[in-house]
Amino acid sequence: MAETAPDPESPSSRIAIREPAAHEFPEVAELITGLVEPLIAPHCTPDERRLWLESLQADALAAVRHSGVRYVVAAQDDRIVGVGALRDVHHLFHLYVATPWQRRGIGGRLWRALREAAENAGARETYVNAWLDAVPVYLRFGFEPVGSPLRHLGVPRQTMVRVVRSG
Numbered sequence: 703m704a705e706t707a708p709d710p711e712s713p714s715s716r717i718a719i720r721e722p723a724a725h726e727f728p729e730v731a732e733l734i735t736g737l738v739e740p741l742i743a744p745h746c747t748p749d750e751r752r753l754w755l756e757s758l759q760a761d762a763l764a765a766v767r768h769s770g771v772r773y774v775v776a777a778q779d780d781r782i783v784g785v786g787a788l789r790d791v792h793h794l795f796h797l798y799v800a801t802p803w804q805r806r807g808i809g810g811r812l813w814r815a816l817r818e819a820a821e822n823a824g825a826r827e828t829y830v831n832a833w834l835d836a837v838p839v840y841l842r843f844g845f846e847p848v849g850s851p852l853r854h855l856g857v858p859r860q861t862m863v864r865v866v867r868s869g
Contacts, residue, residue, distance in 0.1 A: 717783065717808055719815050722775045724764065729782045730775065731760040737798050741833060746856035754855055771795060774815045776808045786812035791823045794830040813843050817864075826866050831859040840864075 722730055735758045742754050756762060766789070767773055776784030776799065784799040786809075794816060799808045820828050832840050834851060837860050845862035852859055 717776045717778055717803075717811070719774055719776055719811050722773050722782070722785070726775065726782060727760040727764045727767075730773070730785050731758055731763055733782055733785060733800055734758050734763075734796060734798050737801070741835070742855075742857050745853075745858070750856040754857075766795075772816070772819055774812055776803070776812055778803075784808045784812050786816050788816045788820055788828075791820055792825040792828050794828055797830070797836075809839060810843070821866055827863055828866075829861060829863045832862050834858050834860055837862070 735755060738754065738758060742751060746754065763773075766787075771787050771789045773785065773787045773796075775782045775786075783803040785796055786794070786798075787796040789795040794813070797809055797812060797816075799806075799812070817828065828845075829848075830840055830845060831852075831854065832845070837847065840862050843864065845864040848861045848863050852861065
């Protein structure tokens with residue numbers, strides 16, 4: 703399904719950051735899978751690709767939600783255009799924005815909502831295993847690279863940490 707570019711002048715282009723309803727996880731899964739599949743294809747074996755895509759199915763995402771992962775979505779009216787997730791209070795687990803909505807501050811809004819939740823829960827640092835193409839985004843969010851990139855299911859990732867600054 704081709705997505706049309708958002709109209710920034712339209713009142714309907716206002717974005718709400720909120721927790722997703724249970725019935726929205728298929729839409730969340732579709733958004734993430736659509737963005738991830740082209741990124742992993744050049745790096746993965748067929749078995750690694752299968753494992754990646756299985757972990758991104760709606761039932762898998764909903765299951766980790768019940769194990770303490772906190773999800774937030776960016777929604778335009780009833781359409782999900784971004785998603786973020788925080789696992790174990792300090793691990794930024796997902797942060798994805800639909801392509802036509804990128805570079806509009808939505809990822810930053812999702813990150814701020816999750817960062818606030820982490821800090822309110824007492825997290826002193828947050829880490830992310832960033833896709834290499836996303837490292838500049840996380841640098842802008844205050845993360846710093848730790849060590850060399852590692853491979854997870856064939857895909858190179860950079861571990862990054864953001865420490866809560868006092869005062």
